[in-house]
């Protein structure tokens with residue numbers, strides 16, 4: 001087996017692909033990052049980045065400057081290929097494997113004996129095997145692992161990313177890594193690649209198990225958050241402070257209730273549980289119920305705001321935060337965006353929004369004429385109802401005296 005990797009291609013230069021490409025390049029490997037977006041490719045070749053993540057800009061700049069990282073729109077031959085493209089959800093809650101398939105099939109012309117392909121994209125169980133079958137359909141001259149197992153010419157593995165946005169570079173190196181091969185040899189070869197930059201443990205398993213493990217991790221978190229969110233609604237009905245109840249319950253040595261919030265956002269936890277539900281619909285009552293509980297939470301908050309608005313003559317509402325969680329600029333699937341949109345569409349008072357990490361409102365909020373993006377001071381001065389949607393540092397630092405006399409709806413419990 002080849003001991004080293006001289007050249008690695010990373011397909012998809014997003015939140016996972018770009019940091020992975022930069023870290024590999026920092027270890028002396030020649031890395032080509034491939035993306036279909038020409039602007040992204042141009043930007044990276046200038047040593048710049050298109051996503052906000054601590055230290056990523058410095059790492060990319062130095063990797064490009066040393067010539068170890070280059071971006072391109074087309075694939076080329078390499079020793080290993082890492083696929084890190086999105087796996088979105090269709091409107092029917094089904095996984096869309098179009099990007100994974102296109103990326104995998106684009107490798108067909110450059111693939112040769114001894115190459116390694118790793119799928120990092122979060123994928124439903126069976127995807128890695130499907131990649132092997134798709135490529136076998138195009139390259140009858142090579143033996144693939146679903147046909148030839150240990151003796152295959154090409155090694156294919158799944159190793160899901162598990163990094164937390166905001167801590168990507170740290171977690172990429174420190175986290176333990178699950179590596180699932182279509183054969184033991186595939187997993188071993190992939191572990192050699194990750195061994196170049198990972199301090200955590202590499203745990204080898206089958207591709208199907210690795211696929212499920214990743215989905216299980218995010219579904220587990222979704223179910224845990226759903227429990228906290230359901231409890232917050234129970235406490236609302238019974239007029240109990242949920243934060244106090246959670247804090248007290250968590251003194252029990254075997255209880256660790258998560259924090260309720262306005263709902264679950266981001267591109268992972270709100271999406272991945274559906275991949276399990278799609279594969280085993282009859283067996284996933286709990287997972288599907290958790291999705292419904294978390295998806296219903298924004299509407300529950302909107303109802304509480306409407307009730308508060310009815311109690312004042314002119315309701316001027318300040319919504320604090322739009323991102324899907326604290327101290328990042330990522331608005332994907334954000335419950336805060338859903339709540340603000342619903343208030344504006346329902347004409348529930350005059351709404352101003354504060355989001356320190358963006359300069360303009362996202363497109364879906366731009367046409368709502370009643371909505372304005374303002375600074376925190378202006379928002380607090382102008383409002384009678386303050387809705388805290390994201391626990392950004394900026395909001396934690398608000399002087400509580402400034403909230404006096406206002407109706408406060410604190411969905412994250414930071415001002416208790």
Ligand code: SAJ
Nearest residue numbers: 162163164217218221258259261264265266268269324325
């Ligand atoms: N949330 C709560 N209450 C909590 C914790 C989170 O309401 O107690 C909300 C957040 O506000 C946010 C959502 O849940 O809207 C998700 O945030 P998160 O910090 O739990 O997770 P993500 O989506 O940023 O990242 C997750 C991580 N997975 C797990 O923790 C199991 C990360 O490790 C994965 O790499 C990432 O998904 C991914 O890409 O799959």
